[in-house]
Amino acid sequence: MPRSFWRSADAVAQLNQLERTGFALEFLRRNPAYRDDYARTQRRIARRRVDPDEACADLARRWGLRFRL
Secondary structure, eight states: OOGGGTTSHHHHHHHHTOOHHHHHHHHHHHOHHHHHHHHHHHHHHHTTOSOHHHHHHHHHHHHTOOOOO
């Protein structure tokens, strides 16, 4: 969903039907600090300045994320 539609009635209706994990994902997706941190992490990985697994684990730890295995 484009950011310009986040406050539309349809967007609100979709958000109201999300499970906790889906709502958490939407919260992070819209959070400028998270988006900046994620982009910075991806740039560091692309430049081979960090181990990708370690960088992703650090990002997850900073934001309290857990992934299914």
